[in-house]
Amino acid sequence: MGISYKENMRMGDTLFSQEARDERRKFTRVATNLYITYCIPGMEEKEAGIFVSKNVSGGGILFESFREIPIGMVFNLSIHLPTSPFPLPAKGKVVRMEKTRPYGRYDVGMSLIEISEENRRELVKYLISTLITKADCDSLFGTEEFWKSSIFEGEALKEEKITP
DSSP states (O other): HHHHHHHHHTHHHHHHHHHSSSSTTTOEEOOOOEEEEEEEOTTTTTTTTEEEEEEEOOEEEEESSSOOOTOOOEEEEEEEEESSSOEEEEEEEEEEEEEETTEEEEEEEEEEEOOHHHHHHHHHHHHHHHHHHHHHHHHHHHHHHHHSHHHHHHHHHHHHHOOO
């Protein structure tokens, strides 16, 4: 038994951002932590590193950075999927940067401007499997809202002296 559309939308904070429901998007963003290595074209030896995604779609990546990254900056990327023995090469362009916390943390939105269709399909296939796994777990074990319902936080827990 799967979860309903309404339940799926209620889980929106964990699976989908508001942006993903926006009709302007071609791809749904999925909350997932993927390792992505990068370098700046022409500066491979000086500017290379790794970041972990906050969410990913077939068309872009959101990650957190400790430094400002100029909008329009282009990166060579290697997207590391747990289901693939080799990273997926792509090129990403910074399209959004927003300060999220004090002490210089930024959410950086990057559009995938160059990725082969085969690699994009591989990425989307992985993201779909992530969604299915999350939905299956929620349908088997209940959503966070279910576990926080009155059945479990109400009198039953007080009587048995169980702490949530």
